[in-house]
Amino acid sequence: MGRFALRSGLRWKVSLAIAAVSTLVAVVLSLVVHNAARVSMLDNSRTVMDERVKVAQRWYEQSRVLGFGAKLDDPKLPDQLKKEAWRGQRATYLEDSGAGTPEVWASVPLRNGKVLSVHTQFQDRFAVLKDLDRVLLIGSVAVVMGGIALGVLIGDQLSRRLRKAATAARKLAEGDSEVRVREAIGGRVRDETDDLARAVDGMAEALQQRLEAERRVTADIAHELRTPVTGLLTAAELLPPGRPTELVRDRAQAMRTLVEDVLEVARLDGFAERAELQEIAVAEFIARRVRAVHPDAVINVTRDAHVSTDPRRLERIMGNLLANAARHGKPPFEVTVEGRVLRVRDHGPGFPEELLKDGPSRFRTGSKDRAGTGHGLGLTIAAGQARVLGARLTFRNADPVLDGPDETDGTDEMDGTHGTDGECRGAVAVLWLPESAPTNTGSFPIIEVPD
Incomplete structure (x- = not known):
């Protein structure tokens, strides 16, 4: 507790x-x-x-x-x-x-x-x-x-400045590089709050410069690899049929997929991606896309909804979640549509504790009880695309008692992860689509999770 x-x-x-x-x-x-x-x-x-x-x-x-x-x-x-x-x-x-x-x-x-x-x-x-x-x-x-009144006056002024600083810091964390904490708090008073604001601004600028440098290096490397990898694939197609040729083609295709994923992650890290919005019926859209990429998945629709979102990015998210379930989990694979809430569940060993605690991380594929294949970019890309949509993507492990077909709660029960025999009964990824679309400035609405 x-x-x-x-x-x-x-x-x-x-x-x-x-x-x-x-x-x-x-x-x-x-x-x-x-x-x-x-x-x-x-x-x-x-x-x-x-x-x-x-x-x-x-x-x-x-x-x-x-x-x-x-x-x-x-x-x-x-x-x-x-x-x-x-x-x-x-x-x-x-x-x-x-x-x-x-x-x-x-x-x-x-x-x-x-x-x-x-x-x-x-x-x-x-x-x-x-x-x-x-x-x-x-x-x-x-x-x-009089002391209480003076305290309220002084405390309110300091509290208001700190709240402004916290709001600006949250905007910085969300990727708004134009925000400066010192400008946000304003005022002519020079106190410890100003020192804190300048320190946060300096730290944010240093981190942004470092992240931007790392992103550019990653993007440049991936971009430079596209040409030789494409040439490698073309050359593999000219090889005579046989088992060695299939291995070369398979590895070349895997390398090309990795390069494309790295480029996509680099673009998402730059916070420059914007959603191209369309009005869609969620149930029909998800059913059609899931059947195309994973025909064996079970689709449960409890309630339909119409949302304004980017279909391409939503399809990318669902495809990555299903691919992750197929790679690391076990059938049956279930996709549940409940209005704006989408769930993808498998019945395998579940997500590793590191992912539940820290979220998806690139080039980290899981723990010993997972297959260990892949590069850890699928869930990273899904989380990044969800951020572009203004959506919320959560991960948890399922309990067979709590996570039946009629599951309706949306809380992240990461600690209730084991069944009656002490073993996990599958991984559950939950995507919460927003009621309103991202704004033109790139900011996103807050996703309210019901109790």
């Missing part, structure tokens, strides 16, 4: 990061301001109470009058103040349970041995602290929301 991956946009990641930092900063600052304000209020309250007890002491000593709510030998006096009074010290004490408004005490010993004390809660003063907390909360929320 594949590992579950959660995909999220860059702008939301940036927004969440800024929001997290803003929240952390707002909380820390709010706690610091709250604690600083509380400590300042408590210190101020103790100072006020100390002044009150001194004034109350003078009043009592002068007129024997208790002011500011002062009491003598208050039984509720905290033990800490009793100890300080026993030492002859004036002192203050803060009784804070944390649940409500703290209670502040102040005491002073008198000459007659009694202890004068005052205490209060300063509820009006500490009510201001609640207002301060409310203001800090509102400010923190405002900071977080």
Whole structure:
């Protein structure tokens, strides 16, 4: 089973990061301001109470009058103040349970041995602290929301540039050599995105130059071989009948076919091929062409369709798929037409794992359980011609339970490749013809595969 991956946009990641930092900063600052304000209020309250007890002491000593709510030998006096009074010290004490408004005490010993004390809660003063907390909360929320908005703005700009770069890179991968990533992202901002775009453009240009050089060398070699190979075939026709003559003719014809295939691959690699479109009925066209090239193939038509495509290239694709099935697979060979979906299936050992993983590769003929004949160009040409048509060509191995005559799914089940006895039951090539034809600019529509 594949590992579950959660995909999220860059702008939301940036927004969440800024929001997290803003929240952390707002909380820390709010706690610091709250604690600083509380400590300042408590210190101020103790100072006020100390002044009150001194004034109350003078009043009592002068007129024997208790002011500011002062009491003598208050039984509720905290033990800490009793100890300080026993030492002859004036002192203050803060009784804070944390649940409500703290209670502040102040005491002073008198000459007659009694202890004068005052205490209060300063509820009006500490009510201001609640207002301060409310203001800090509102400010923190405002900071977080502003951070999120800033993150969305910054992340959206960066994400938009990266999306443009990705779109341009995909066009480059599809063969549009005129696209440049730096021009696609635009903008006046110079950042790491521009460095990435210039690096991708440089890499694309280097790869294009190298591929073009290789394509030209391949095409030149194949083109130069056409004349001597044609002469060899002509000379073989003049040889006297016999087994040696047949071998020479067969090998000369194989060499000529190889040269033509190499030239075709070179043309397809140049992305210069364009489809010549015609409206065709798929079922009739496929049935007629298949019977001509492979009379033994079984043709199943479940649904017909009319498409605009290049008949010559479509015939080339189907011919190569059937030739590959005949060369490497085993009968019966089945061709299924289901609207725009065409399937070619054999009942041989199936496609090799390398082809299922990496796709067709020239001059790679398969694995040990395949016949190993041919040059690996047939499927390469079929895939290239499908690209010119704007079609999609997929390869997989069949399971006898999943791939019956009424198979209707179009997914690439490359991992469900074995039957009940552990052996593959054939190779399946699926061609998806597009609803709309390739555009005049050479771009192709996206083939949507149903679930």
